[in-house]
Amino acid sequence: MNPKVKKIFLWLLVAFLIYAIIVSPDRAADIVRTVWDILVQAVQSLGRFFDVLINS
Structure with a gap:
């Protein structure tokens, strides 16, 4: 996308x-x-996922 169009949308x-x-x-x-x-x-869910993954 054109940078000018992005700027307008922003x-x-x-x-x-x-x-x-x-x-x-x-x-x-x-x-x-x-x-x-x-x-x-x-x-929090990602933290619990990695905690369970590491502690398994």
Whole structure:
């Protein structure tokens, strides 16, 4: 993909995120909290997997 197109998409994404936060900050916070919880769960699961793999 063209670097200029990537830059345009990045700016559109940033503008949309700012718009979403301004319009509905509670909903935006819930989404961020949910994504964070998913990431934490994924890292914990990977940690358990490697722990079991090493200790077997």
